Amino acid sequence: MSIMVKTEKKVTLIIDGQKITVPDTITILEAAQKAGIRIPTLCYHPALAAIGSCRICIVEIEGVDRPATACNTEALEGMKVTTRSERLFDLRREVIKMILAHHPLNCSPCPENGDCELQDLAYEYDLAAMDFNDYHIQTEGFPWKPFSTPILDYHPRRCILCGRCVKVCSEIRGLGAITMSGSGAKAVIQPVMADEQTPSLCISCGECMRVCPVNAIEETMGGIKGKPWETKRVQTTCGYCGVGCQLDLNVVNNQVVGVTTRDDVGVNKGRLCSKGRFGYTFIHSEDRLRRPLVRNEEGKLEETTWTRALMKVAREFKRIKKEHGPDSLGGLSSARCTNEENYLFQRLIRQVFGTNNVDHCARL
């Protein structure tokens, strides 16, 4: 746990016969990762505290009858851990079977197809639809319910209840806008309602969608998403503010169809706000200004070139300054510009226009 007091103490444990010395604040999973031993996981997400809900990372610990989850069991001095055995393989396989018994197996239309952690596990543990012949689970109907924000849609049947979305909302966003509710096989993720009057705490950041491993939380924006192998991911800097978050524009057939992020890239480390994540549909908007327009003598807008347009603007500014004085002009710049652009802008207003009437939208 990150909140534990950090000490310099070290512990030595044995994982799969390999002697490993690690700080005493880390878990078995982290210790194994350090030693290059792979333990399969599903609900575990490196950016979040351990959840321990999927039960796939189970390992055997000498002296304890029941397997323990590696992701949330702390590494202790002298522990002897086995990560691979026939029993563990069988147990993990059964657990993945249980998850799949509740999850639609029509992978081909799913946009996650080919980039899905659950699919990878099913392949690794050699599972297919025929393994569920004797699991004719009588699924309850899940009526559609609005999610915490209209930008997102929740699909209870796809959901594997790993709990990442709930964790990211409370841990990273600090909101706790969604929670798990219902019991047993009827459990679903639901927006938190403190009471009838209070609206949902959700700020539509879409972090829950980002960490969802199975596309159970999907955005309602944009069109068809395209499959991972036909999607080109173009890394760029978000243009909405000066923070400089890194994001990947997902491009299919030269059309931007969505935004994804990578956990280890940029200052944002995969996180985005609702503008950065969902504010891309303007790119292909019909209403978008593509060329400069200048009003003609009849008052109608006409396409023109940049040179002509800028010439006109400069001419008019000069005229106004001459006729009415510099203080009749003013400048308002945008948060979507960089620091340098904003600096140049105020130089222009102060030194060229000769007025101090300059301001910035973020100050309003």
Next chain:
Amino acid sequence: MRKVILGTWQDKIIDNRHKEKHLINDEFPELEDFEGGNRIKAFVGWDGFFIFDLDVPVIDMMRAYVEKVQEESCGYCTPCRVGTKIVADKLRDMTNGLGREEDLRTIKRLARVIRDTSMCELGHTSMTALLKIMELMPKEFEEAIKNRRMMRKGAYRAIATAPCIEACPAHLDIPSYIDAIRGGNYYESLAIIARKNPLAGICGRVCVRPCEFVCRRAELDEPISIKYLKRFVNDQILSYAAARSKKAETVPVRSDKQVAVIGAGPCGMTAAFYLKQKGFSVEVFEELNEPGGMSAVGIPDYRLPREVIQAEVRRIMETGVKFTYGMRIGSDKTLEDLKGKYDAVLIAIGAHKSKDVGMQGEQEKPEGYISGVKFLRDLNTLHHIGEFDPPGGTHLVVVGGGNVAMDCARSAKRLGYSKVSVIYRRTEKEMPADEEEIREAKHEGVEFNFLTNPTGMKIKDGKVTGLTCIQMELGEPDQSGRRRPIEIKGSDFHLDCDILIPAIGQAVDLSLFTQNFPVKTTKWGTVVVDEETMMTDQNGVFAGGDCVSGPKALIDAMSQGLHVAHCIDQYLGGQPMNMPENERMFRLIKAMKLPQAPVNRVGNKPRCNLESRPIEERIMDFDEIEGGYKPKEAIREAERCLRCYRIAMFVTEE
């Protein structure tokens, strides 16, 4: 009472199926009827099962059990969420005559996976009985598959319980509210507490916490700080609501029936809250000028600030309960008046009269002799307004070993007496006071004289000047299981003191019962009530709390308040009055005294302790000693909970 025909618990198996009557092995518990005339035919639990009557439909019984598991499963981990659903579906198919040969193998395989890989004890224990029954009664299952017939259904009563829930007198759903804290849902957590306990702030500070003493985490490191977690959610929500001046919702009156509650103590307030929730008009009459009863005037502010009590009462008032202070029933108004005006009356007057030690000179009531209850009451009602005049002197002696004695001694230290001693006739081990209280009293400089009993007082000019005491030794254990103290002849000695505070017990002030309105009482001076209905011998007059049980812990009084509210509701609704089914099941489980299986898990995270103020600072005033948890600490503490949920199910005749 019936004997177990076939049963197993942990490693023990008892099979009396083919035995002569006299050979029957009766190592296992016998169970009484569920309620009058309704026999218990079987019990299915977390470490095994007992069958008292072979007539039970075994497969349907297990279907009901697994369906209950599925209903209680929180949905967090996969095996318990999905696995138990598949098993329940398979068993249901079997009872409908649709079972197949391979289902038995599937059930067994899944059951083992659920047992081995679930997150909490609910999953770990949910399949034990099923696996054992499939092993011990294989024929039943084989026949079900061969015959393919619809099966008879039985009558089942099931409950989700845990050691801490069983230990709590009010049976609070402790793992569930801790779970809500872990998820950061403080609202939900407080709502879960409020189902059984409307005074979370009070309870979270001064509860004697029976739950923590049975917490199974203690086997790994230390028990969960259940009390402080309760305090944490309460304080969080309260400060949130205060910052936004949010009020509790007023409950609309849904019934024309009216209830009078005498006493605004823990029992009275709890009962008033739940009666109001049920839609009755409720009025509380309190003799003192402030709410809280013994929790307000018996517990000093450094342990339970009066603002906390007042905040709790404000919340209850906001739901629509009326409070009248400074009204003593018995002198300002009589019980008869109330009975005439209200449809039901609840007596929850507590035990505010002090008991005498039984030594020389007590009857004279000399200066400097003041009972513990009176000392604390004067201190608590007068000190905060600056009108308390402590008895003069330097050496103060408290007689007794309970929490009241500790409160007196620690308060005296704060009032500035240079020497404060406690006299107790047994040793520290036998002291009924909370360990923590004793430890803190010692830290604060209270002196302890164990194995000492006062026999007489030295009085000079109507003022206490000293005590004669006698040394004791411990003899054989008495009924309470503690060793009885015996006087050592000729060991008398003298002790100088200026103030003597006896705090050896309290009695009920029965002066509100008059000749015109008699209510039956016991020879110990407590009110007699029917155990199931909580009604006194007067129709429509109920009683609860310390005035029924004698002085007991806060949570005991609150659990009685909860129970009596249920009874009054049934009485006013004209329903037959009986105990809630869950309460009956808790009592049966307790009576069985089932052995606890050891915790077989990895864990090494000691509990998160509260920061308390330094001793030099805190003995100068009556401000609260400990600050509560911070959110991070609380979540970390909540993460330690093992969730020892388990399902108990009784198969009854009807």
